[in-house]
Amino acid sequence: MPVYCTVCQLKFEKETGFWWGTGYVSYALTVAVSMATFVAWYILIGMSVQDNRPFYWLAFNSLLLLVLLPYLMRLSRTLWLTFFVSYKPLG
Numbered sequence: 001m002p003v004y005c006t007v008c009q010l011k012f013e014k015e016t017g018f019w020w021g022t023g024y025v026s027y028a029l030t031v032a033v034s035m036a037t038f039v040a041w042y043i044l045i046g047m048s049v050q051d052n053r054p055f056y057w058l059a060f061n062s063l064l065l066l067v068l069l070p071y072l073m074r075l076s077r078t079l080w081l082t083f084f085v086s087y088k089p090l091g
């Protein structure tokens with residue numbers, strides 16, 4: 001990630017440890033994705049304590065989160081930044 005925006009020269013890391021808060025955003029996104037896959041799994045495949053379907057969901061969800069990691073990382077940084085910096089068109 002660049003230190004400054006290439007368009008408006010905004011310093012992205014506003015203060016030391018600024019990106020620390022992205023952990024909370026990332027956590028919220030991860031929980032949201034997990035809840036979405038759980039509901040989808042429950043409706044499409046079903047859940048039961050009698051078989052291993054909950055564990056298959058767990059494995060599927062873990063893999064999905066791993067695949068989505070680069071995307072979720074960037075998304076959480078973008079969301080975190082929009083909490084503090086609002087968009088203003090140049091010119």
Ligand SMILES: [Zn+2]
Pocket residue numbers: 005006007008009010
């Ligand atoms: Zn900019």
